[in-house]
Amino acid sequence: MVSTPLPEPPPRLWRNPEPKRHYDVVIVGSGGHGLATAYYLARNHGIRDVAVLERGWLAGGNMARNTTIIRSNYLFDESAALYDHALSLWEQLPAELDYDFLLSQRGVLNLAHTEQEVRDSRRRVFANQLNGIDAEWVEPAEIAELCPILNLSADVRYPVLGATLQRRGGIAKHDHVAWAFARKADEMGVDLIQGCEVTGFRLDGDRVTGVETSLGPIGAGRVALAAAGRTSLLTDQLGLRLPLQSHPLQALVSELLEPVHPCVVMSNHVHVYCSQAHKGELVLGAGIDSYNGYGQRGSVHVIERQMAAALELFPIFARAHVIRTWAGTVDVTPDASPIIGPTPYENLYLNCGWGTGGFKATPGVGWVYAHTIATGRPHPLNVPYGLERFTTGALIDEHGAAAVAH
Amino acid sequence: MLLIHCPWCGDRDEAEFRYGGQAHVDFPENPAELDDAAWAEYLFVRDNPRGSFHERWVHTAGCRRWFDVVRDTATNEMRPEKVVP
Ligand SMILES: Cc1cc2nc3c(=O)[nH]c(=O)nc-3n(C[C@H](O)[C@H](O)[C@H](O)COP(=O)(O)OP(=O)(O)OC[C@H]3O[C@@H](n4cnc5c(N)ncnc54)[C@H](O)[C@@H]3O)c2cc1C
Ligand SMILES: [Zn+2]
Numbered sequence: 001m002v003s004t005p006l007p008e009p010p011p012r013l014w015r016n017p018e019p020k021r022h023y024d025v026v027i028v029g030s031g032g033h034g035l036a037t038a039y040y041l042a043r044n045h046g047i048r049d050v051a052v053l054e055r056g057w058l059a060g061g062n063m064a065r066n067t068t069i070i071r072s073n074y075l076f077d078e079s080a081a082l083y084d085h086a087l088s089l090w091e092q093l094p095a096e097l098d099y100d101f102l103l104s105q106r107g108v109l110n111l112a113h114t115e116q117e118v119r120d121s122r123r124r125v126f127a128n129q130l131n132g133i134d135a136e137w138v139e140p141a142e143i144a145e146l147c148p149i150l151n152l153s154a155d156v157r158y159p160v161l162g163a164t165l166q167r168r169g170g171i172a173k174h175d176h177v178a179w180a181f182a183r184k185a186d187e188m189g190v191d192l193i194q195g196c197e198v199t200g201f202r203l204d205g206d207r208v209t210g211v212e213t214s215l216g217p218i219g220a221g222r223v224a225l226a227a228a229g230r231t232s233l234l235t236d237q238l239g240l241r242l243p244l245q246s247h248p249l250q251a252l253v254s255e256l257l258e259p260v261h262p263c264v265v266m267s268n269h270v271h272v273y274c275s276q277a278h279k280g281e282l283v284l285g286a287g288i289d290s291y292n293g294y295g296q297r298g299s300v301h302v303i304e305r306q307m308a309a310a311l312e313l314f315p316i317f318a319r320a321h322v323i324r325t326w327a328g329t330v331d332v333t334p335d336a337s338p339i340i341g342p343t344p345y346e347n348l349y350l351n352c353g354w355g356t357g358g359f360k361a362t363p364g365v366g367w368v369y370a371h372t373i374a375t376g377r378p379h380p381l382n383v384p385y386g387l388e389r390f391t392t393g394a395l396i397d398e399h400g401a402a403a404v405a406h
Numbered sequence: 407m408l409l410i411h412c413p414w415c416g417d418r419d420e421a422e423f424r425y426g427g428q429a430h431v432d433f434p435e436n437p438a439e440l441d442d443a444a445w446a447e448y449l450f451v452r453d454n455p456r457g458s459f460h461e462r463w464v465h466t467a468g469c470r471r472w473f474d475v476v477r478d479t480a481t482n483e484m485r486p487e488k489v490v491p
Contacts, residue, residue, distance in 0.1 A: 242451070243450040243451050244454055245427075245452060246454055290424070290425035291477070292454060293479050293480075294480045295480055295481065299420055300407045301407060390446045390451075391443055
């Protein structure tokens, strides 16, 4: 058996233009979200005088560091609607973007290890079904068929009592997703500008009129933040305080192995998740490090615990070697849901707070954020995600509800 | 892995501690007078600097006491907020 070969990138993906002095829309951050937003601004709204400004290199932030899991089996209606919109877009995007980014709908199993988790998981399956989202509750015997390498013994500390299964869930090759959006956005006239750090805003009263950057000031009709873990560093300069805390989130990969792991397995209780990448690496992650940090490195004990949990679930991996560990900087909100919408500053828009789970939302958030920027008002799908929910108390508390993070 | 200095027990491994977030966030003095925005600020909004951050840790696996430190959130360098006599 051999693993899946990766598709060859096309010879030219995007131009490297000099920034103009003014754009209709300036997007800060060229992660997946910034790129998808630029794409849908051009495609859905005909707004093509757009720049995406990136302090580092294109899609080198969390987009390059995530574990690529895609699913939409969230509990609450607001979350289910947004993430399933994204999943429906994922399913048509390889054709639309004319780019094979290896979307692999291999199924996502969320394991339950306690009686309470069984009840919570079944509740989530029912909620998903009521929302028209594919979801099944599977018993250990069926899990053994879906993922034969899982340890389903009753003698382990936290035996597997069952799992939810979303068959449409899976993984996609994250770098290629970014390049696919970048190429199409570039073709439609969007300027993708790397090595351009946004350092502040230009203001006329409470109206944002542009940004200050390491390449000089750039005027903008509208400014849309998509800067993930560094968002509050920017809004702090406006005195706009956001309910965000930036944390390290780590992941690791093994060497390349033959394809043995047929799906994605996540466990909230022992807190690890694992899938096998297209080339063959095992990709593993757990939760955030407890403390705030921008260092893009986390603590060893977090990785130790996640590997111990993985080994109990997958004894077959006992001799696999860790090849690489890394961390991103993720911005976590008090209710573990993102913030997408306008701000008290005219012409300034927010897309942040995705914490550990925003990759799966990439096309969905690009779609609704582009709508918000183009019309000045949220799309129906992101109405509940405004900043005001922290004042009204209408939180979308997916922390405990959505199984393991990510 | 952080090496954290407990003022009572000395240098210990991070795994012995729990994180308590930003230091000096006091319960509002006149809670009845707070409007919704002020409550939101108190409940949900904390500083999130890249650089010096005054924060709390508790030595759960040791003396179980809380203390404040100043940590640089970019480099993880830590120093005591004030020297305990
Ligand atoms: C280890 C790890 C595992 C994860 N696993 C998953 C998963 O399995 N599934 C899932 O759905 N999600 C996962 N995530 C979360 C996901 O990666 C993020 O939610 C998502 O990438 C956020 O998208 P983004 O485009 O906003 O962020 P990013 O890709 O981080 O993009 C933000 C960009 O803004 C740039 N920027 C910041 N400040 C400035 C500035 N001042 N000027 C110019 N540019 C700036 C940054 O350099 C960066 O490129 C994971 C994250 C990590 C770290
Ligand atoms: Zn102590």
